[in-house]
Amino acid sequence: MESNGAGRASRPAGTRERILDASGELFRRRGYAATGVKAILAASGAPYGSLYHFFPGGKEELGVAAIDAGGAVYRELVESYFGSGADLVDATRRFFEDAAAVVRDHGYADACPIATVALETAGSSEPMREAAARAFESWLRILERRLVDAGVEPAVARAVALELFCAIEGAFLHSRTTRTTEAIEAVGRAATARVRAVLGSLG
Amino acid sequence: MESNGAGRASRPAGTRERILDASGELFRRRGYAATGVKAILAASGAPYGSLYHFFPGGKEELGVAAIDAGGAVYRELVESYFGSGADLVDATRRFFEDAAAVVRDHGYADACPIATVALETAGSSEPMREAAARAFESWLRILERRLVDAGVEPAVARAVALELFCAIEGAFLHSRTTRTTEAIEAVGRAATARVRAVLGSLG
DNA sequence: ATGCTACTGGATAGATCGTTCTAGCGATAG
DNA sequence: CTATCGCTAGAACGATCTATCCAGTAGCAT
Secondary structure, eight states: OOOOTTSOOOSSSOHHHHHHHHHHHHHHHHOSTTSOHHHHHHHHTOOHHHHHHHOTTHHHHHHHHHHHHHHHHHHHHHHHHSOTTOOHHHHHHHHHHHHHHHHHHTTTOOSOSSHHHHHHHTTTOHHHHHHHHHHHHHHHHHHHHHHHHTTOOHHHHHHHHHHHHHHHHHHHHHHHHHTOSHHHHHHHHHHHHHHHHHHHTOO | OOOOTTSOOOSSSOHHHHHHHHHHHHHHHHOSTTOOHHHHHHHHTOOHHHHHHHOTTHHHHHHHHHHHHHHHHHHHHHHHHSOTTOOHHHHHHHHHHHHHHHHHHTTTOOSOSSHHHHHHHTTTOHHHHHHHHHHHHHHHHHHHHHHHHTTOOHHHHHHHHHHHHHHHHHHHHHHHHHTOSHHHHHHHHHHHHHHHHHHHTOO
16 A cells, blocks of 8 residues: 555656656647657656556556646646636636737747647547546636626626637647747637626626 | 649648648647647548658647647638628627537537647747747737727727637637536627627717 | 650658566665 | 566568559551
């Protein structure tokens, strides 16, 4: 037994984590199919044995785990902006502004940790498709809840959350493709105005 | 010489077109890296010789051509909704409604012909990245122009065009991942309201 | 008819793919 | 001391990848 954490071996320095981090970055930047297991091992400094020890299901299990991990990271990011008690209009504005800065500063390589893999595998791997759907839903729930907390009708809150999600995801696609932040800035302004309007129309 | 069309051989029944159609569908559904040239040839019924005859640059040149072709098809689709003289509010509403129907009827396999490949190759192939950027820009230009024709300030028209683009692309991602049309419907309503508002605020 | 060009057909090469397998290391428990 | 267990290490495998190569066919022009 011995137990530490959630079943993860934390003894050496976290080989499992290193593999997960490396695959997350490579999947996010190059996609799932284009990323070879060998590249992941090279980037993480782990041998084959370790990968199949921690992820007996092979590349697909690693894909699911990487989506879960990326989803959790982004969920915490959303929480950090749209945490309980946050000024939602200001949070929206800052979220998009900061997203633009991050994407630009990373040379337009990193944006959504999941989108590329989600589109690639939506039709070919149910486990990965479902993992991506869970991650997206968890982000939406945060926005939805905050809007409802602020007094917005649940159905409207859901719709606005979806609008913000689609805005940033579409903008990430445009940004990575054109190597500009034009779209992120444009939809950021629109999203901010939208949130302001939906909050402003309350009793 | 002989000449016909834009340098394409149209003699037999269009082997080049069949290759292009097959790769377009496979790239759109599975992505670029996960689609082998063998699968493309099998789907199109063409031999290796033909592929490298028509696309000497190999898979990457085929990728660029498929993006160009997919971009053109979608450009015509946008034109068919947002053609000169169209009712922009109605066109927006119908565009999203019809998009939801198509995606659902195709089992959530087909959505944007370019998005998956664009995300995959944005960081690894400049020719493909640029092709995708050209395609996106050509769609945006149509929307932009119609809005300007309707009297919208150019900068606002650009922003609204980007908003619509990001809305549909983000919704396609959500739809393919969740196998629902929830997002397309939500952003469709928001987009329609947005276009109505921006047109309604004119002199 | 003959030569020319466009295209077809597929075998083959060389690299890389994901996975499996066995051997062994190092720390901890008995 | 010895057994056990978690993990490391990488060789090896069959499959599949993209690309090359060349022989063969069909249609057109002269």
